[in-house]
Amino acid sequence: MNDGTRINNDLRTRRESALAPSYQLFYDDPVHLVCGEDVWVTDVDGNQLLDCYNNVPSVGHAHPRVVAALAGQAAQLNTHTRYLHEEVVRLAERLGSMLPDGLQTCFFVCTGTEANDLAVEIARTVTGQHGVVVSEHSYHGNSSLVSLLSTDSYPAALRPDWLGVIDAPNDYRGRFRADDPDLNGPDLADPDGGDLGERYADLVTIELDALNERGHRPAAWLVDPSWDSNGVLVAPDGYVEQCAQLVRAAGGLVIADEVQSGYCRLGNDFWGHTSYGLVPDIVTIGKPMGAGHPVAAVVTTPEIAAAFAERRSYFNTFGGNPVSAAVANSVLDVIEDQQLLRNASAMGIRLSTQLTELAARHNVIGNVQGGGLFWGLDLVADRGTRTPIAYDDGRRLATELRHDGILIGLTGPHTNVLKIRPPLTFSSEHVDRLVEVLDVRLAKFELRGGSERRQPSAES
């Protein structure tokens, strides 16, 4: 047994007795990382792995400017939002200036969950309505309120009556599909039909009616513009605008959960929602904002913030502390100075081309979906039926890729979508390396016929 294996075994045993069993580890033989630099991480045995999975270290692992901002402010002062502080105000002003007109008033919190929890509380308080509309198989966080909005996390039978759940707009695997000339059956809400975006948006009308019958009107539609937990989706034209219009007509607000899609991730713009021409009422921000440091935010209009403040006070001990604000400001500085939006856009084009070519060589890739530096490869046992590969096959593939030096993940309702979501500093060289490794590994996977061993199951 080498030193690394012994250290890992010991640490794992201690972890199992000291940490709650709720915590899961990636991989059966867990990765024990000891340091990181840019898009590379190093494990306890000294193996270097290309990080194709982690968006939290948005500007790369251990970025020297972020480390310096954190250390500098920590060495000077750390308090909270009840004292004046330049870094905190500057961060709020910067976020406001980067969002569409009107979205300029900030609340600071520590996690994406807290941001969504507060956003929904604001929407309920301001509208006087209680319902919330989310997607099937959504994930928005884990507080007692937000876990109910995370439909991937608990059985449908336990959904509260104020929750409206709509299909995610998956044009490859969903009930309406891009390649279906009849768009897959009658449009329930509109017998005259409509395009793909309209078909999916019509499901909002149906769900709002159902909510109404249960005695609720919507306070908000909470949407992740990358549909990460659905396998990383791009919504059909018109979908987002129509959903927003329907919810607003029923008196609700639109909350864009930018925890995944924000900070240049989708390559078109700094925010995910702008790709859809949407101006939300509330935006929530988390993960990439502190490049690994826990800082998150809710941004809304002065009017909504004022209406909330009339009825509720809000304070968060750690939310908006000067160290977190200094870190978040340094992340924005790096994004600007290293032109990481431009990089996400260029690497998105490179990935799009290379992943499409990869799909032409490997039948196991049923669909390539996403944009910028956020992609999903929907892996199938059979392209004709779109049957997802088996869960165990997906896990084995991710493990093999880890041994090939690639950190990658799986997502989607069937856990069959290979998720590519690296730090924003991912370069051409890294794209080429990833695709080269995938090419070899997928060929071996197909040769082995891994997916033939799966149990047949119904497709969604």
Ligand SMILES: Cc1ncc(COP(=O)(O)O)c(C=O)c1O
């Ligand atoms: C879209 C989305 N929203 C919110 C959250 C919750 O963020 P946190 O884990 O920081 O509470 C997540 C976490 O994965 C997420 O993916």
